[in-house]
Amino acid sequence: MAYGPHFGRKSVYFRAASEITGPWSDRHTLYECPELIEGTPLYDEDNFCYCARVHAQFFNEDSSKLLVTYTCGSKNWSKSIANMTIGVPQVLVIPVPR
Numbered sequence: 001m002a003y004g005p006h007f008g009r010k011s012v013y014f015r016a017a018s019e020i021t022g023p024w025s026d027r028h029t030l031y032e033c034p035e036l037i038e039g040t041p042l043y044d045e046d047n048f049c050y051c052a053r054v055h056a057q058f059f060n061e062d063s064s065k066l067l068v069t070y071t072c073g074s075k076n077w078s079k080s081i082a083n084m085t086i087g088v089p090q091v092l093v094i095p096v097p098r
Contacts (some may be wrong), residue, residue: 001015001017001024001030001054002014004070005036005052005071006050010037011033011066012029012033012052013028015075017092027075030052030068030097031068033070035047036050046074047072047073047086048074050070050073051071052070054067064096065095065096066093067093068091069091072085072086072087074087
């Protein structure tokens with residue numbers, strides 16, 4: 001399971017379990033959203049990101065990689081029109097944490 005980032009935070013987190021009811025692993029930071037990190041080209045103080053999800057149907061057992069998506073928005077409507085990455089799901093291919 002991937003989740004986050006929580007409002008005011010920049011991390012996408014990961015937990016694993018063999019059953020949906022748990023027990024679940026400890027939380028691991030899976031990714032830091034560049035849209036929320038000062039100094040990166042995608043950063044803006046009005047950005048917020050949310051809705052990280054693992055797309056298990058695309059799990060690659062050979063490489064142990066996950067397909068994860070998340071979305072970002074902006075508190076400023078005019079900036080979101082100018083930034084073509086706002087409102088568009090961002091796609092990541094990430095190795096499964098060990």
